[in-house]
Amino acid sequence: MTDDRVPQVSDPAGATAAPSEKKVNLEWIRNVSVLAGAALLFIVFSVLSSSFYQPANLLDILLQSSINTMIAVGMTLVVMTRGIDLSVGSVVGLSSMIAASLLPQNLLLGIAAGMLVGVVCGLVNGLLIAKLKLPDFIVTLGMLSIYRGFALIYTDGKPIYGIDPIFRAIFAGDLAGIPTPVLLALAIAFLAFLLVRYTALGEQIIAVGGNEEAGRLSGINIDRVKICVYAISGLLASLAGFVLIGRVGAAEPIGGTGFELQAIGAAVIGGASLFGGEGNPLGSLIGALILGALQNGLTLLNVPSFWQLVATGVVVILAVFADQATRKRQ
Amino acid sequence: MQIPNVDSPSTPLLQLRGITKAFAGVQALKGVDFDLRAGEVHALMGENGAGKSTLMKIMFGVQPPDAGTIEVHGHGKVDIDDPRHALALGIGLVSQEPSLVPQLDVAQNIFLGQTEALNIVKRDQFQAKAREILKPLAPQLSVTTRVSSLGMAELQVVEIARTLARGAKIIGFDEPTSSLTPAERDGLFTLIRQLKSSGKGIIYISHRIPEVYAICDRITVLRDGKVVANRATVEVHPDELINLIAGRRLAEELQQQAKSDLRLDGPEALKLEGISAAGKLSEINLTIRSGEIFGLAGLVGSGRTELVRCIFGADRKDAGTIYVNGKTLNIQRPTDAIAAGIALIPEDRRKQALVPVMDVERNFGLANYGRYAPSGFLRLKQRRQDTERYIEEMAIRPRRAGVRIRNLSGGNQQKVIIARWLQSGARIFLFDEPTRGIDVGAKFEIHELMRRLAKDGCALLVISSELPEILALCDRVGIMREGRLVQTIEDCSGLTEDLLMKYASGEIARL
Incomplete structure (x- = not known):
């Protein structure tokens, strides 16, 4: 077969350059506007409050965003498969309660049990969604209630005080002046980035979200991919729970309530598309930082925390709106 | 290339001048002129990537042009904001992929957007109207059928009816016959002729050259974003048309239907015994040898796609055995088929084969x-x-x-x-409409590739609704009707489209 028989996609001069760059541009515009929004946020808060841009406060934002980052990374992977995990907040609560109760016996046992609970919660979500073909939204909404119920039943609603100091040093301590939650969150975001970029599972996640049927007809085990992302989401939620109880110094059965919205918000601001197939764990890090900065700034300006809830909701909906507008154009 | 002047006896319904578009993705239009008169069927042809779709999108308000003017009769120069606006100007499109609401019935879909159509009190009235519109198209289609239970062909019929119901003066058809049976196609052609005689202007996009000659008065050919011809159909010989479209001397190559040497002596690659699936397939027996291309003809819905999907494990079968290279194979899901060296190239590339974001x-x-x-x-x-x-x-x-x-x-x-x-490493290829929606030049290349696969000893099962394609490629042809493989033809030389279709639809009992 010779070249000249091939139908030209467009004129030879334009064909090499034109095709993808416009699409890239659209994504680029989106990314730039997210960063511009972040910059604007930073400038506005810095002007309104002189303590906002102090290094100590910036480090505080990083620290405050670390829990959300960890959950948002898992959420991003789920969203990339065109799914959603609304149960993460309850998984935070349940796994941290289990861990806290076993820590006095043995540090490693507590950590292992907590992580196991997170993974099992995720597996249950994934199995119900993949094998029984139940809608992800309903399954994880139901599980939000069930896992929270278990957390409350476990101690009859009572908190567990006195978290092991070594545990606290690991999950809420400092390493060379940097808080360990920040390091942990960064490491998780980076590992997830590597997963998406350099592993078969990562690509299969994109394929499942991008076109499940094409993936199935190409021999990808769709169920396995879905179960994997929910399990990862559960695991990361349990780690976030460790950071939470480490910082607070106690475990509460209602810990983690409402975290799902924050995580979805961070994922979408970070470029994950609710239409599936697109997203970046490093983006969700940025998304979490933007939400964290917003809350931190509003606190410094003495905006009541009730209004912060409103602001967060507005930002999340705006991000989804921007996502939808961008995809439609494409 | 000079554009021959065609006299214009009447005012154009639609006139596009100097349309330019640098558009996200591949195509670009470079100063395209196009006009449509009342009472004519105007074919828009060109390879994929020539700018056809972009031009259509501009005409129907999906995309604005970068430069150039659009003039609609009775409205003067207009900027078309979106498809709704286009419709208000009397421009409607019957798109390639039906965009209907599966939960609603046929009549409700035809009058979609008119809230009254959902009103129970007026239901009879709308159903009667819908029936009237459907009569010349598909008289057997009940207007109270839920759209979700319709096949591809019927969906398109509803889509066509819907545009008609909106009273468009200019109607664009984008590959309207790709999923229609010959009877439905004839119905469509009759309808297009009716529309034409009532003074409507039709824009007809198709890759099928015989159809263009059957129905169109004028042809505009686009290549690389420019108009290379605007001629009356009677003035253009089909060979010349192919050259205009592809820009190369392809006609001869297309006509040579390079039949390979007899390939029926290879080892059995794929053997089906009594394959059945409730309501879809019954008792299919078939053997394909390595090196052979086996064609599957039949109407849409005759079970061809269902059969290859069953072989591939994409759908369940209820009974039957599949042998690959002489060994029984228990295929439960696509993974099993792939492991056995079977490949499925499905009919709908975008929905079933590609991940567009990748x-x-x-x-x-x-x-x-x-x-x-x-x-x-x-x-x-x-x-x-x-x-x-x-x-x-x-x-x-x-x-x-x-x-x-x-x-x-x-x-x-x-x-x-x-x-x-x-x-x-697949050795058995199941091709479902391998060149649907693919332009002439690329079609030829795909055919070459398929022949090469057979020559290398692969076994090919090819579904095609285009008889020329089957004749050009296949060593043997099986005809399916209502889920059964009703006949296998060893020598295809005497086969004509007419004969094949009559047989496939059950009009005649034997060939």
Whole structure:
């Protein structure tokens, strides 16, 4: 077969350059506007409050965003498969309660049990969604209630005080002046980035979200991919729970309530598309930082925390709106 | 190339002048003029990527042009904001992929957007109207049927009816017959003629040259974003038309239906025994030898697609045995079929074969994770090299592994899918409408590729609704009707489209 028989996609001069760059541009515009929004946020808060841009406060934002980052990374992977995990907040609560109760016996046992609970919660979500073909939204909404119920039943609603100091040093301590939650969150975001970029599972996640049927007809085990992302989401939620109880110094059965919205918000601001197939764990890090900065700034300006809830909701909906507008154009 | 002047006896319904568009993705229009008169059927032809779709999108308000003017009779120069606006100007489009609401019935879909149609009190009235519109198109179609239970062909009929119901003066048809049976197609042609005589203007996009000669008065050919011809149909010989479209001397090549040497002596590659699936397939027996191309003809809904999907494990079968290379194979899901060296190239590329957000390289690798990630980690360098090798060998354009697959033309996308399965080591290829929506030049290349596969000893099962394609490719042809393989033809030389269709529809009992 010779070249000249091939139908030209467009004129030879334009064909090499034109095709993808416009699409890239659209994504680029989106990314730039997210960063511009972040910059604007930073400038506005810095002007309104002189303590906002102090290094100590910036480090505080990083620290405050670390829990959300960890959950948002898992959420991003789920969203990339065109799914959603609304149960993460309850998984935070349940796994941290289990861990806290076993820590006095043995540090490693507590950590292992907590992580196991997170993974099992995720597996249950994934199995119900993949094998029984139940809608992800309903399954994880139901599980939000069930896992929270278990957390409350476990101690009859009572908190567990006195978290092991070594545990606290690991999950809420400092390493060379940097808080360990920040390091942990960064490491998780980076590992997830590597997963998406350099592993078969990562690509299969994109394929499942991008076109499940094409993936199935190409021999990808769709169920396995879905179960994997929910399990990862559960695991990361349990780690976030460790950071939470480490910082607070106690475990509460209602810990983690409402975290799902924050995580979805961070994922979408970070470029994950609710239409599936697109997203970046490093983006969700940025998304979490933007939400964290917003809350931190509003606190410094003495905006009541009730209004912060409103602001967060507005930002999340705006991000989804921007996502939808961008995809439609494409 | 000079554009021959065609006299214009009446004022055009629609006139586009100097339309230019640099548009996200591949096509660009470079100063295109186009006009449509009342009472004419005007064919818009060109290869994928020539700018046809972009021009259509501009006419129907999906995309604004960068430059140029659009003049609509009775409205003067207009900027068309969106499809609704286009409709208000009397411009309607029957799109290639029906966009209907599956939960509503036929009548409700035809009057979609008119809230009254959902009103129970007025239901009878709307149903009667719908019946009237459908009469010349598909008299047997009940207006109270839920759209979700309709087949592809019927969906398109409803889509056509819907545009008619909105009283459009200018109606665009984008490949309207690709899923229609001959009877439905004739019904459509009758309808188009009626529309024409009532003074409407029809824009007809099709790759099928015989159809254009059957129905169109004038042909505009686009190539590389420019108009290369605007001629009366009677003035253009089909060979010349092919040359205008492809820009090369393809006619001779297309006509040579290079029949291979008899390939019926290879070992049995695929054998089906008593394959049945409730309501879809009954008792299919079939043997395909290595080196053979076996064609499956029949109407849409006769069970051809269902059969290949069953073989591939995409759908369940209720009974029957599949032998691959003489061994019984228990195929439960696609993975089992792939492991046995079976590949499915499905009919709807975009929905069933491609991940549009991924680039060419990743789409190529989709069935090959076993090879490129045996440990779970991707061997990106190796995959990139292999992709580039296939791009060279199969002349895939653009020549870049990193470009998103949705930016490729249909023919190039199909090549990537074939490359995917070649790399996976498949030896049995199930092709479902391998060249649907693919332009003439690329079609020829895909056919060449398929012949080469057979020559290399692969077994090919090819579904096609185009008899010329079957005749050009296949050693034997099976005809399916109502889920049964009703006859296998060893010598296809006497086969004509008419005869085949009569047989496939049950009009005649034997060939």
